[in-house]
Amino acid sequence: MLEVKNISKKYRSHEILQNVSMHIARGEVVGLVGQNGAGKSTFLQIVATVMSANSGDLMLDGLSYNCNLKAIRRQIGYVPQEVALWEQLTVRENMLFFAKLSWTKLSEEQCRAICVNMQLHEWDKQVSKLSGGMKRKLNIALSLIDDPQLLLLDEPTVGIDLKSKTEIAHFLTQQAKEHQKMILYTSHDMKEITTYCDRVYIMGEDSFYYDYLQEKGITIGKM
Ligand SMILES: Nc1ncnc2c1ncn2[C@@H]1O[C@H](COP(=O)(O)OP(=O)(O)OP(=O)(O)O)[C@@H](O)[C@H]1O
Ligand SMILES: [Mg+2]
Numbered sequence: 770m771l772e773v774k775n776i777s778k779k780y781r782s783h784e785i786l787q788n789v790s791m792h793i794a795r796g797e798v799v800g801l802v803g804q805n806g807a808g809k810s811t812f813l814q815i816v817a818t819v820m821s822a823n824s825g826d827l828m829l830d831g832l833s834y835n836c837n838l839k840a841i842r843r844q845i846g847y848v849p850q851e852v853a854l855w856e857q858l859t860v861r862e863n864m865l866f867f868a869k870l871s872w873t874k875l876s877e878e879q880c881r882a883i884c885v886n887m888q889l890h891e892w893d894k895q896v897s898k899l900s901g902g903m904k905r906k907l908n909i910a911l912s913l914i915d916d917p918q919l920l921l922l923d924e925p926t927v928g929i930d931l932k933s934k935t936e937i938a939h940f941l942t943q944q945a946k947e948h949q950k951m952i953l954y955t956s957h958d959m960k961e962i963t964t965y966c967d968r969v970y971i972m973g974e975d976s977f978y979y980d981y982l983q984e985k986g987i988t989i990g991k992m
């Protein structure tokens with residue numbers, strides 16, 4: 770279970786997050802929506818431990834972020850909004866490079882299985898020659914190397930064709946339902962959000978999102 774309580778974040782005097790609280794239970798796929806600049810990526814970075822909040826508490830599976838950062842980082846897979854890959858290396862080389870840096874030291878076979886499971890079959894292709902959607906899939910595959918319990922994905926399906934988008938969404942749902950993972954992801958594709966998320970949090974005061982989600986019968990979390 771992820772529990773976030775009263776997080777606040779300022780960039781200089783610019784207040785981005787004000788007393789934000791939320792939770793994710795095991796097996797849940799939770800969406801995070803809101804206008805551009807609402808603070809979604811900032812929030813994900815804080816939960817991913819790559820940025821710290823000015824105040825508030827975070828707990829993952831009963832461990833506080835205050836004194837268990839190392840253990841918590843092992844449980845988190847984070848896919849940032851911008852794709853971050855070694856462009857001159859192949860898919861295989863990227864996977865093996867990150868596997869080497871990881872805790873679990875997966876074999877080549879295990880790395881390949883993650884890609885295949887994501888319908889990413891271009892194992893020996895140089896990343897610079899992959900399509901945008903394939904790069905996004907590889908970015909997600911890299912985040913799965915340590916078999917994280919909490920997956921944080923910032924717009925994982927942006928610019929991706931419908932087939933790949935559906936494959937990614939199915940994959941994430943399968944991770945949550947069959948392996949009891951916790952998944953939090955942002956997207957501006959409201960159809961996708963309403964199709965695949967168990968619950969949705971809206972960042973910022975926004976009646977447009979609220980009315981839309983309510984009409985679709987989606988459980989809306991207050992932040
Ligand atoms: N490093 C930074 N320094 C100063 N301000 C920042 C920084 N990063 C983000 N911001 C500001 O914080 C606010 C929230 O940005 P954030 O990227 O979290 O929004 P977002 O909801 O993810 O938006 P989008 O939907 O466009 O991805 C914006 O006003 C942005 O300009
Ligand atoms: Mg963002």
